[in-house]
Amino acid sequence: MATQDxxxxxxxxxxxxxxxxxxxSIVDLESGLPITSSSTRADFDLDVASAxxxxxxxxxxxxxEALGLDAHLEDMLLTLDTQLHLLKLIDGGMFLYxxxxxxxxxxxxxxxxxxxxxxxxxx
Numbered sequence: 001m002a003t004q005d006x007x008x009x010x011x012x013x014x015x016x017x018x019x020x021x022x023x024x025s026i027v028d029l030e031s032g033l034p035i036t037s038s039s040t041r042a043d044f045d046l047d048v049a050s051a052x053x054x055x056x057x058x059x060x061x062x063x064x065e066a067l068g069l070d071a072h073l074e075d076m077l078l079t080l081d082t083q084l085h086l087l088k089l090i091d092g093g094m095f096l097y098x099x100x101x102x103x104x105x106x107x108x109x110x111x112x113x114x115x116x117x118x119x120x121x122x123x
Contacts, residue, residue, distance in 0.1 A: 001092050002121055007036045010096070010117050015040075017113040020104025022083065025050045029057060029093045044099070053087055053097050075114075077107075088114050091122060 002010075007026045015021045015038060023039030025046045032054035037046040060073055078085040084105055088096040096118060100110055 002090075004036065006121060010121050011036060011038045013117050014096075014098060014113050017117075018098075018100055018105060018110055020101030022099040022101060023049075024096065024098040026090070027054055027095050027097055029054055029095055035094065046097075049099070050097060053085075053095075057087060057089070057095055075111075084110060086110060086114060088118055090118055 011024045011026065014024060022041055023037065023044045023046050025034035025037035027034050027050040032051035034046055034050040037050070039046055056076065057073065060076065064071055064073060073089055075089065076087040078087075080102065082102055084100050084102050084107060086096075086098050086100075088098075090096055096114065098110070098114060
């Protein structure tokens with residue numbers, strides 16, 4: 001299990017990499033509560049976003065189970081007309097939620113940064 005400092009650093013590193021970074025949180029999947037979070041916008045409520053995104057992840061896991069798939073959820077991408085939202089599962093019952101401005105962000109760079117930093121966290 002990663003330490004609080006390592007989780008804080010994960011978000012800081014991704015925020016530094018991504019143009020158009022809006023906010024991110026590491027979320028406890030069971031409770032929906034953010035373990036750590038950071039936002040560049042005061043009006044972007046990461047507590048609310050974390051709770052609702054936890055429900056999305058739980059529902060997708062239930063869907064996978066209901067379909068009898070022998071698979072594990074890795075990540076989910078939600079595209080809005082103005083934003084990209086990425087949910088990346090992390091070992092230990094947590095996930096990373098990140099939001100970025102769609103006009104300023106390259107999806108490939110967003111995914112690359114998230115995957116690189118999450119992999120480094122697990123190492």
